[in-house]
Amino acid sequence: MANSSASTTPEREAQAQGETGTKRQRRGRDKPLYQRLPSILASLKLTIVLFALSIFLIFAGTLAQVDQGIWSVMSQYFRTGIAWVELGIFFPDSLGISGTFPYPGGYLLGGVILVNLISAHAVRFKTNRKRFGVLLIHAGLIVMVISEFVTGLFATEGRMTINEGESASYTEDIRSVELAVIDRSPEDHNEVVVVPGKKLRRAGMIRHEYLPFDIQVRQFMKNSSIHRLSKLQGNHPNPATAGNGKSFIAQERREVSGTNPNQQVNAASAYVTLKEKGSGESLGTYLTSQWFSFNDMSQTVTVNGKTYELSLRFQRTYKDYTMHLIDFRHDKYLGTDKPKNFASHLRLIDPDENVNRKVKIYMNHPLRYEGQTFYQASFKPDNSATILQVVRNPGWMMPYISCAMVSGGLLYHFGSSLIQFLKRKKR
Numbered sequence: 001m002a003n004s005s006a007s008t009t010p011e012r013e014a015q016a017q018g019e020t021g022t023k024r025q026r027r028g029r030d031k032p033l034y035q036r037l038p039s040i041l042a043s044l045k046l047t048i049v050l051f052a053l054s055i056f057l058i059f060a061g062t063l064a065q066v067d068q069g070i071w072s073v074m075s076q077y078f079r080t081g082i083a084w085v086e087l088g089i090f091f092p093d094s095l096g097i098s099g100t101f102p103y104p105g106g107y108l109l110g111g112v113i114l115v116n117l118i119s120a121h122a123v124r125f126k127t128n129r130k131r132f133g134v135l136l137i138h139a140g141l142i143v144m145v146i147s148e149f150v151t152g153l154f155a156t157e158g159r160m161t162i163n164e165g166e167s168a169s170y171t172e173d174i175r176s177v178e179l180a181v182i183d184r185s186p187e188d189h190n191e192v193v194v195v196p197g198k199k200l201r202r203a204g205m206i207r208h209e210y211l212p213f214d215i216q217v218r219q220f221m222k223n224s225s226i227h228r229l230s231k232l233q234g235n236h237p238n239p240a241t242a243g244n245g246k247s248f249i250a251q252e253r254r255e256v257s258g259t260n261p262n263q264q265v266n267a268a269s270a271y272v273t274l275k276e277k278g279s280g281e282s283l284g285t286y287l288t289s290q291w292f293s294f295n296d297m298s299q300t301v302t303v304n305g306k307t308y309e310l311s312l313r314f315q316r317t318y319k320d321y322t323m324h325l326i327d328f329r330h331d332k333y334l335g336t337d338k339p340k341n342f343a344s345h346l347r348l349i350d351p352d353e354n355v356n357r358k359v360k361i362y363m364n365h366p367l368r369y370e371g372q373t374f375y376q377a378s379f380k381p382d383n384s385a386t387i388l389q390v391v392r393n394p395g396w397m398m399p400y401i402s403c404a405m406v407s408g409g410l411l412y413h414f415g416s417s418l419i420q421f422l423k424r425k426k427r
Contacts, residue, residue, distance in 0.1 A: 042119035063089040070256035078106030133413025140405030150395030162325040172314035182309040221252040224269035226291040243288025243299040288312040321350035344386040
């Protein structure tokens, strides 16, 4: 009887443990949500779900770059809370499938991943010497996620084109455009009113007290090509009734990807009808295009005896300082067309800060001034001008700090494991 009783004890213990585990799960489910929330946020299952959702978002964003530029994809899929994924990217264009569906965007997924990492440290991870390496690795990942938020929300980027012997005091954002209405009648300055590209894309009526006329956007093309009507064969309807558009016609083109260094930037165009304020009488339909700006082709409109210049151009940001290009050098390796060095010799003038000094910007040697970094990015084909990339990123050090933390955590973790292994082997 004793042996029989002993043989059944493990079964009873297992059954008791099963009942205890079931009761523990029931008690966990019976707790209010606010008590269970930390465990839910720190759950490994949530981590796996977030990674799966992120993989699909990256997949969709990659497919979308077939028809859209990289910056448009970044804005639509990654640097947003809710991404509207187009159904057509998953099917051949010949099927003509259209429509969109909402999906967690990069900001939303990144924010939840950040909360998940912090919650896991607070709930599941124990702080001790042995776990220091793992904790440092995860802390580095947290810094990396935060750096993307800082870059996406606060970083600015533009380029400054300066002809040799001339000066520039503004940067241009090659990802955005603006319609500028310029009054050049004052002798000592120009009066400029600009319409942001976001308003142009909405294709509607634009009214503002500073504008000398109302603007009705008929069509906006994010990228386009320009053709002279006299050289085109066949009948091509022309919406323009005034200005350069009477001799040229714009045709919409697919956005450039932004990842191929041989590709040019987008060249936007827009057909706009100008109307007199109050009466609404049409002043004509104009073709405004960046192609005209690229080729120094201005066009004007006269309202109440006053002439204004109309220009579609890259969005400008004016600075408190001026960069004057003294000399630009473009050296090549002997006997080849391979670039050896680009160098811009400039004079930086900032009256507010009492700065007037010579600076040199060349490959891998940028200039840092007032929180901005100036890189030697490009130049005009005839070497007559330099193109500087001007970047302001408050979180530019965070990726370096993150990599250092992750590297240090890996070294500590694997180094400790190796030392323990060697000690056990010695014993």
